[in-house]
Amino acid sequence: MTCLIIDDNPLARLALRNMASEIEGLxxxxxxxxxxxAFNFLQKDPADLxxxxxxxxxxxxxxxxxxxxxxxxxxxITSKADYAVEGFDLQVVDxxxxxxxxxxxxxxxxxxxxxxxxxxxxxxxELGPSYLFARVNNSLLRIDFDDILFVQALGDYxxxxxxxxxxxxxxxxxxLEERLPSNRFLRVHRSYxxxxxKISNLEQNSLQVGKHIVPVAETAKGELIRKLNVL
Numbered sequence: 766m767t768c769l770i771i772d773d774n775p776l777a778r779l780a781l782r783n784m785a786s787e788i789e790g791l792x793x794x795x796x797x798x799x800x801x802x803a804f805n806f807l808q809k810d811p812a813d814l815x816x817x818x819x820x821x822x823x824x825x826x827x828x829x830x831x832x833x834x835x836x837x838x839x840x841x842i843t844s845k846a847d848y849a850v851e852g853f854d855l856q857v858v859d860x861x862x863x864x865x866x867x868x869x870x871x872x873x874x875x876x877x878x879x880x881x882x883x884x885x886x887x888x889x890x891e892l893g894p895s896y897l898f899a900r901v902n903n904s905l906l907r908i909d910f911d912d913i914l915f916v917q918a919l920g921d922y923x924x925x926x927x928x929x930x931x932x933x934x935x936x937x938x939x940x941l942e943e944r945l946p947s948n949r950f951l952r953v954h955r956s957y958x959x960x961x962x963k964i965s966n967l968e969q970n971s972l973q974v975g976k977h978i979v980p981v982a983e984t985a986k987g988e989l990i991r992k993l994n995v996l
Contacts, residue, residue: 766881767794771803771826772818772842777863781816781842784867788874800824804832812837814858814877819843830855838880840873897944899925899934906932910949914963914974916941918956928975951992953985961992 768791770781778796785791794812797803800821817839819826826843830836839857846862858880859873898905912927918938925932942952952958957979959972966973967989971980981989 766790766813766878767792768814768816769794769803769806769812769837770796770816771798771800771821771829772816773798773821774818777818777842777865780865781870784865784870785816785874787867788871790878791874800826800829804829807833807837811835813881814874815839817841820845827851827855830857838877840870840877899932899936901932901934908932910946910960913950913960914977915957915959915979916950926977948992951985951989953989954980954982956980964993967993 768785770778770785770793772778772781775798778798782793782796785793791814794810795806797806801824803815803817804824815830815837817826817829819841820843824832826839826841830839836855839855841857841860842863842865843860844863846860858877861869861873895911896907896909898907900906908925908927914926914928916938917924917926919933921935921937922933923936923938923941925934938952938956938958942950942958945958949962950958950960953972959974959979963974964972965975967981970983971978972989973979
């Protein structure tokens with residue numbers, strides 16, 4: 766878990782840096798002496814956790830959190846307890862009143878690590894698997910989603926087309942369509958499912974995937990254009 770220290774007081778930053786270096790699993794991404802500097806830093810190098818002072822010149826730590834499009838986990842560190850309610854409204858992990866002691870910081874970091882791990886798990890569950898196993902010639906063949914160009918229906922079979930191979934599998938298109946992630950694949954024709962990120966060209970009634978031309982049904986055009994993010 767990467768951590769960014771944000772405090773206008775150099776001695777406070779030094780103390781936090783020394784304590785953070787002792788905590789296993791915490792990697793220091795950098796230090797900033799103002800909220801504006803942190804805002805610019807985070808646009809280029811996102812951090813998982815902010816050790817964030819509240820009262821700083823120009824922009825406060827709370828204002829920084831409100832202005833970030835993608836808000837990292839945050840532990841607020843301040844000399845006053847007045848901001849606790851507003852901080853928790855912003856779903857901060859914890860709130861520490863200065864001076865910061867290592868045991869108190871460690872407790873807050875542990876809370877942050879638990880929330881970070883929960884977020885990572887939720888993301889993996891949302892993304893789902895990146896492959897499937899298909900039965901081919903009495904054995905199970907792993908087919909990675911990244912390798913699929915398109916799938917074609919041929920009678921009672923579907924054929925997985927990769928860059929250099931074809932894998933015929935005894936399966937229906939309907940059953941396969943339910944197993945493929947809809948954010949990565951789209952059925953563009955009753956006989957074709959394509960990998961959206963492999964499409965190189967789109968014309969009126971067809972699209973190109975690698976060296977292959979795939980027909981596009983009129984009923985699929987609207988959804989296809991939407992998912993391709995056409996300008």
